[in-house]
Amino acid sequence: MRPRVRTSVAAGAVLAALTLPAAASAHAYLVRTTPAASVTLNAPPPSVALTFDEAVEPRFALISVTDVNARPETSGPLRRSPSNPDVLVVPLKRLAEGWYLVYWRAISVDGHPVQGAFTFAVGPNAGPAPQFTVPHIAQTATTTPLLLARWAMFLTVMSAIGLFVLRALVARPLVRRVDETNLRAVSVAFVVASVLGLLAVAVYLEESTAVDSLRSFWAFGTLVPLWRTTAFGRGYVKLELCFALFSVAAWVALRVDRPREERRTVASLLAVTGALTAAAAVLVLPGAAGHAAQTSPRGVTVFLDWLHLVCGSVWLGGLLGLLVLWRSLPRARRVAGLIVAVPRFSTVAFVTVLLLLATGVGETVVHLPVVGALWQTSYGKVILVKIGILLATLPLAAANLLRSKPGLVAAAEQTALGERPARLLRRLVGGEALLVAGAVFAAALLSSLAPPPPAFAEQERAQARVGPGRVAATLKRDGYTLQLLVSPNRAAAPNSFALRLSRGGRPVRGADVTVQFSMLDMEMPSQEYRLAETGPGVYSRRAPALVMVGHWGLAFTITPRTGPPVTALVVDHATG
Amino acid sequence: MTRQLLLLLAAVAALGAGAAAAVIAILELQHVLG
Numbered sequence: 303m304r305p306r307v308r309t310s311v312a313a314g315a316v317l318a319a320l321t322l323p324a325a326a327s328a329h330a331y332l333v334r335t336t337p338a339a340s341v342t343l344n345a346p347p348p349s350v351a352l353t354f355d356e357a358v359e360p361r362f363a364l365i366s367v368t369d370v371n372a373r374p375e376t377s378g379p380l381r382r383s384p385s386n387p388d389v390l391v392v393p394l395k396r397l398a399e400g401w402y403l404v405y406w407r408a409i410s411v412d413g414h415p416v417q418g419a420f421t422f423a424v425g426p427n428a429g430p431a432p433q434f435t436v437p438h439i440a441q442t443a444t445t446t447p448l449l450l451a452r453w454a455m456f457l458t459v460m461s462a463i464g465l466f467v468l469r470a471l472v473a474r475p476l477v478r479r480v481d482e483t484n485l486r487a488v489s490v491a492f493v494v495a496s497v498l499g500l501l502a503v504a505v506y507l508e509e510s511t512a513v514d515s516l517r518s519f520w521a522f523g524t525l526v527p528l529w530r531t532t533a534f535g536r537g538y539v540k541l542e543l544c545f546a547l548f549s550v551a552a553w554v555a556l557r558v559d560r561p562r563e564e565r566r567t568v569a570s571l572l573a574v575t576g577a578l579t580a581a582a583a584v585l586v587l588p589g590a591a592g593h594a595a596q597t598s599p600r601g602v603t604v605f606l607d608w609l610h611l612v613c614g615s616v617w618l619g620g621l622l623g624l625l626v627l628w629r630s631l632p633r634a635r636r637v638a639g640l641i642v643a644v645p646r647f648s649t650v651a652f653v654t655v656l657l658l659l660a661t662g663v664g665e666t667v668v669h670l671p672v673v674g675a676l677w678q679t680s681y682g683k684v685i686l687v688k689i690g691i692l693l694a695t696l697p698l699a700a701a702n703l704l705r706s707k708p709g710l711v712a713a714a715e716q717t718a719l720g721e722r723p724a725r726l727l728r729r730l731v732g733g734e735a736l737l738v739a740g741a742v743f744a745a746a747l748l749s750s751l752a753p754p755p756p757a758f759a760e761q762e763r764a765q766a767r768v769g770p771g772r773v774a775a776t777l778k779r780d781g782y783t784l785q786l787l788v789s790p791n792r793a794a795a796p797n798s799f800a801l802r803l804s805r806g807g808r809p810v811r812g813a814d815v816t817v818q819f820s821m822l823d824m825e826m827p828s829q830e831y832r833l834a835e836t837g838p839g840v841y842s843r844r845a846p847a848l849v850m851v852g853h854w855g856l857a858f859t860i861t862p863r864t865g866p867p868v869t870a871l872v873v874d875h876a877t878g
Numbered sequence: 879m880t881r882q883l884l885l886l887l888a889a890v891a892a893l894g895a896g897a898a899a900a901v902i903a904i905l906e907l908q909h910v911l912g
Contacts, residue, residue: 537906543899547896558885558888569889577896582900583900586906586907
């Protein structure tokens with residue numbers, strides 16, 4: 303590659319880490335539960351009903367109701383309410399007095415599982431609330447096989463498209479300029495990658511449907527009809543179809559091409575146009591089926607995601623294609639061939655890396671509410687890991703810049719001199735391709751995580767961070783002293799929230815105190831409660847507010863009888 | 879001549895495949911963005 307290109311590739315690697323399909327959450331979220339969380343009922347309820355903000359598919363949902371000994375208490379399958387498609391209902395056995403844990407899980411429109419848990423009691427003598435073992439409530443339900451399938455899908459589909467671009471557009475003049483050479487090996491690599499890609503998309507669809515519907519991967523008879531049940535599944539079925547169309551069009555384009563002729567025939571031009579159009583269509587679909595289409599402004603995020611995938615594909619497939627070329631060219635023609643192909647690829651790589659940077663930065667800005675989210679959330683940490691992987695390309699880029707490139711240029715005059723730099727180039731390009739594959743893995747992981755919701759930005763202006771465990775914290779705001787007590791500060795358990803309010807050592811009586819609970823780790827509706835004055839300057843309430851494990855923003859608004867209102871924000875970490 | 883005609887037909891089919899894929903993607907975009 304040209305020095306400036308290699309430099310740019312290397313420098314770009316850092317920011318390119320901020321690339322590849324990113325995500326944001328517009329999940330199906332729970333709006334209401336019947337019975338309400340943490341309520342004590344006088345009579346056993348006949349069923350548990352969960353109302354979501356959008357229709358959810360019962361075949362991909364789960365509601366478990368268990369007693370304190372983890373015995374299931376449901377009496378029939380989960381179904382959608384006939385009167386409201388947003389409501390899922392599960393019938394219950396006749397419940398005895400006591401406390402019950404409800405754990406739910408559903409698939410949102412962008413294919414991500416969403417889940418939560420809450421408790422309720424059947425009285426009148428339910429007794430004190432026990433500590434349930436809350437199932438692991440993470441932001442993602444991605445499994446290792448699902449992640450590997452996603453990675454394999456991205457790798458093969460992107461490689462196939464990149465290999466086609468290299469073969470049809472970049473390396474084509476090589477055959478004309480260097481005698482006794484051909485590009486058959488690159489064409490074969492393209493065919494292998496496209497066959498693997500077709501398989502990988504199908505495997506990913508099957509595995510993702512299996513995970514979402516909690517069935518075995520091998521239950522093909524049950525799962526294949528379910529592929530198109532969710533919008534996410536339908537998107538990937540379309541991706542498979544478009545990728546098949548691309549594979550056929552690209553294969554035809556390679557068959558009709560006569561690279562020894564400088565000018566393309568009409569047939570070649572038509573076929574290449576068809577294949578490139580299909581490739582562009584293929585790369586639209588992951589964004590349209592995923593987070594990009596759920597993040598505002600949608601047109602911009604879908605476009606960024608598309609451009610990003612296009613650039614990633616050209617880069618990855620191009621590197622693989624160079625390796626294939628290196629291996630397949632006759633030994634005596636290798637250096638001459640590389641002298642033709644490498645500078646042309648460098649030009650393309652230069653543009654794609656610049657665009658990767660731009661789209662990656664754009665997507666990160668859209669998806670991360672604050673810079674701090676980079677190191678405070680799993681989503682941000684994966685971006686940092688991706689940066690780390692791509693930083694590792696720097697030494698390779700430097701070696702290429704200082705050793706192999708000048709060597710190849712010198713060999714233009716005397717081919718024998720080019721053997722060593724060509725070997726070095728192969729090792730370095732191989733290393734670079736491995737690292738890009740690693741970055742694609744990070745991207746696959748990244749797009750399986752929900753990015754931090756806008757509420758996460760609230761952490762930046764928090765006056766205190768508390769939890770996990772029982773909370774006893776004091777903070778000062780505008781001359782007031784606020785003592786906050788949260789007990790036991792556990793998710794899916796009734797918690798008591800108390801605020802002791804004083805000014806100049808004297809309790810502040812008669813104030814109006816409200817607290818708003820916002821989930822900071824994922825998008826959920828916030829809840830607001832008024833605290834009642836239960837003692838001089840002491841405002842408290844038991845509330846089922848912390849319905850999930852994670853970080854909660856507790857925004858207090860205190861309106862004293864005289865004087866302006868006071869606000870305070872506390873970030874609380876609740877555990878299960 | 880026949881061979882060239884076949885190649886041209888294959889190329890038109892490839893162009894058709896590209897157009898079909900583009901229509902699928904455009905309809906999906908319309909659905910998502912609409």
